[in-house]
Amino acid sequence: MTWLDLAEHTAFGLDNLPYGVFSRPGDTRRRAGVAVGDQVLDLSAATEDTALAPLFGAGVLNPFLAAGRPVWREVRARVREWLTGKQHADRIAPHLVARDEVTTHLPIEVADYVDFYSSEQHALNAGRILLGAEGELAPNWKRLPVGYHGRAGTVVVSGTPVTRPSGQRKPRGAAEPSFGPSRLLDIEAEVGFVVGTPSTVGTPVPVDDFAEHVFGMCLVNDWSARDIQGWESQPLGPFLGKSFATSMSAWIVPLEALEHARVAPPVQDPEPFDYLRGREPWGIDLALEIRLNGHLVSSPPFATQYWTGAQQLAHLTVNGASLRTGDLYASGTVTGPEREQRGSLLELSWGGREPFDLPGGETRKFLLDGDEVVISGTAPGPDGTRVGFGDVRGRVLPAI
Template sequence: MTWLDLPADTTFGIHNLPYGIFSTAPHGHDRRIGVAIGPYVLDIAALAADLRLHVADIFAEQTLNRFMAQGPTTWSEVRQRITDWLVSPAHRAAVLPHLIRRDNVQLHLPVSVADYVDFYASQHHAENLGRIFRPDSAPLTPNWKHLPIGYHGRAGTIVVSGTDVVRPCGQRKALAASEPAFGPSQRLDIEAEVGFLVGTPSKLGAPVPVTDFATHVFGVCLVNDWSARDIQSWEYVPLGPFLGKSFATSISPWIVPLDALQHARVQPPPRDPAPLPYLRDVEPWALDITLEVRLNGQLISRPPYAAMYWTPAQMLAHMTAGGASLRTGDLYASGTVSGSATNQRGSLIELSWGGTEPLTLPDGTQRTFLLDGDEVTLTANAPGPHGRTIGFGEVRGRIVSSVSA
């Protein structure tokens, strides 16, 4: 137990300790690494400097990249050191001056993103979209249960929670139209996802096996991969997502370390057929994370990450199977998290069944896709030790009108 007086229901307790980048000065000029604990941010950069730790300069960095590159031994040692600071009363006097209320800080993009890959790992989501778009065919494509399908996105469009999302423009073609038109997306959507951040790099040409997942992946965040469905549906054949996906992807500012999620590890769903040898599970890396999706503050869905068909270890193994190297700051995301129930769907295209069944919100208003001014917030929790709950904070974004509207 910590000597801090924390709220009993905090999801940022001593067993979580997520990392982020914060500032207190105007315009964020004093960015450095902090750790969330209850309603506070622990300024570990200042504390480490006061204690003259040999790693103090790493915590003064404006991103987590240099720290993430140190590898799992350093990650564990630092986590244990921070835990000791917050548990042992002997450190109270040294730590107290470096605790800052979270509502008094500005949070920033936690990493400099190197590459971004988005997967399509939920069977329920893939089957729902298959039934919407191919009602007369099998809902899954023939390859879906053999490999984790994904696409490469744009690292430069990763934004931190709270950043407004400009409605994108692009080509779109109505079913009855003979020619495409250019303009703002009319079917702007969300995708509630879980993201994984790479710390330790790998060599070009050397695939990363499923057993090395925890050697390379530093931590977990929440992701909203905003999607312009009308632009996407016109452009994606034959090479896949492009402008319909490349305008913004929002991530949460707090990165939960893998070590904090040991009690959330569960067995993945049964796989049939069995994956090829390089994708076969050695350790259970499915994660019992429950997301919540709110539209303008109103709860509309609770997607369960534990139901995902492909695990993050399998995604990493497949992503590197052809020899692609990992770089510190690589982000890969799960794809939309959806469960079997209607209220577990992680996208509006599913919740409104392609726009044919408008979603009625708790306040009585309806949506098929997002309107200008709509704000979407994703949160998530996972089980921790001793009945505690591990929280991920939130990822939030508000839609603003296109500059070309």
């Protein structure tokens, strides 16, 4: 029960309480907040005269995330108490602001960004698109979570426009490369993991310590210039075709809000090495939706991901690489076995050879200037409820 007037099926209920950073109308100061129903609780104001004030006064969530799991639990319990106990209503109500009136900002200062490649179906699709029927998984793919280091400085919050990148590209059959705006601009629907508690250089993080280090999850769009990527990724992998922009959702859902969404991941064969095995399953039953210019084009299921976020974290650190507060790592494109579950336009148009339909007679292979992509997601909560992630959106601007 709560003294708030919450809609019956809100995805931002008391079992969710995702964290973000926002500014209020007429005030440019960035504040930490918790989304609840169609409102935001201003934590910076609500904790101003308490011992929690230093955690929420920086304009980013990093100080709170660095405080560690016991503090995350304490704050979550206190927020729930404030929103359920009528004795707190008079003090807390003035710190609530309508969510549709605030401006959201990047919730964290991103320390490092790593992107993985953990959907077996996506990896198979990509191989077949590029190599034909002979396309298969690389020999290492089922042995380790494949990934690359991205660029933390170009992670942007949902709603930030994305400028079409320029670079070198060499289409098949061309004698020489050319330079210019990407002609094959794409998206990748992904799920992100936000690190709170850091680790020490030289000390790997075990799979079963995942929840001690990762605060929560968000949605990610790993924008991709396929033509730039294809030419430059020989032999070292993604660079300029990825680093121009990565969008993340404004709200970070705490792991504690996802207990009812946890499922066993797909069977892993061959059996992973010891450092990738844990006692608890960390598959997440998260349903994604991709909309292009308002039209639903795909519904990828996150539960099909071969490698879990816990395994990705263990692999990321097994060589002694350290974690820092604000690290963001992403799942890689989320793709299911059905055509309507493909998580990128590369797959939806099968490399541009099979354009897909949009309303009004339009078709797409890859993104045009002015196109807007919105990725949203929800996960199971208690008693048949849904835990919402909000969305991550971006509109394509012409190349400079």
